[in-house]
Amino acid sequence: MTAFEPNSLSSYSQEDVQRILQLAIARQADEQDKEFSYEQLLEIATELQISPDNLKLAEIDWRSQHNELRQRQAFNAYRMTKFKKRVGNYAIVNGFLLLIDFVGGGTVTWSLYFLLFCGLVLGLDVWNTFPTKGEDYEKAFQRWNRKHQIKQTINSFVSKWFKAIQI
Template structure:
């Protein structure tokens, strides 16, 4: 670049900077499993003129988000397990009804109607189970989370009570 060429001044929004840095960090890491120490995180923050307090607050927010993501995975696994059980019950009951219909009349008649109606119920159940966004999902998750937290609190109180009785 010569002295007579004008310099182009580039400016980026905060969101643009975050995305560019995220891509740069992803490209720089040869090993996707590479981890950075807390000291390295502090150094990066210092280079970006991010205060230690702001970094700690951001880390706490990130930890809360990670906890929520992990709880949502547990919730999704729980919902899928319940669905598998209901689908298994559906298959067993409808298999039995089809067998009774075959043995009673020599063909399929009324059992097809029960298969159709219960199949539509299972289809709706599958839709609700595997739908992981929306208000219904959020309501079900919050209900499960409260129930889970209440169980955890009760178990904690009971275990403390038993420990107190043992001493």
């Protein structure tokens, strides 16, 4: 492989430029172990001939995407917590039934059918819980997000109401 020659490619695609600059900025930030201020971001944009208006719109888009990503992470954590609780319930109920069956007859017989049926239900639960793409996931996320926003609105209203009463 030959050494890097700056003039070896006469042009770069927009995606290539974005990726190269992203890697260079990340490397510089790692070396200096710091974050960039808004003024530094504005200075970089000015050097790249990006207008302040376009920078502001890009920042708004980034904040929106970042907020949605955080909401999806919270939703995935919520789903995982619910799944772990169901697995715990499955283990407790089936362990109890296996114990009753064993103590009652000295062997495990009828409880295996219940164990297999619950295992099937748990397998379907795994099938529905772990995918993070697709129409079903989007519907579940939208439903959770609406519920979450309603809870936040109600909590905000109640806290304002209590503050008004205390005054």
